[in-house]
Amino acid sequence: MDLVERLKRKEEAAVIEMMNKYGDSLLRTAILLVKDPHLAEEIVQDTFVMAYQKIYQLHDEQKLKSWLLMITTNGCRARMRKWSWKNIFLHQEQEQEDHLIDEHELLPEETLIATWRDQQLREAITLLPYHYREVITLYYFQELTVKEIALLIKENENTVKTRLARARALLKVELTKGGVGIAK
Incomplete structure (x- = not known):
């Protein structure tokens, strides 16, 4: 059974699978967009909550990733409109765990x-x-x-x-x- 159908049936294992599968990617995107790792984590959490609540709107599992990305980017945009971001920078000490280069x-x-x-x-x-x-x-x-x-x-x-x-x-x-x- 596909992930979207399992999410529609509110299976806890399906929610965990969705978070494990897409969480890192969404978090990296949000960090790059809002420049604040803690706020990015909040946005991604909100994304998963909203996805869980509105999963019935999604009919094609192939579009799950782009749907989650859309929710995340919309959340980033909303936060960018609400706050003054001129003094918030991405902290240098918080390096990404996964690098494109195998060290x-x-x-x-x-x-x-x-x-x-x-x-x-x-x-x-x-x-x-x-x-x-x-x-x-x-x-x-x-x-x-x-x-x-x-x-x-x-x-x-x-x-x-x-x-x-x-x-x-x-x-x-x-x-x-x-x-x-x-x-x-």
């Missing part, structure tokens, strides 16, 4: 450089205005297509493409001015 295969120097570059990239992303941060996060970290992002944020595909291009340009400027050398 065991690298030399210590390479690991240090990779970690430093990841940190520089995260910091540069947090400096972007929200609407650029949103499309960069969804495109690169959630690996959604331009069309999927457009549907998710309810914008035209060309608007998404423009935002991606502008966000990349801003990131390139930010990363090269510090001598990071990541942007190409």
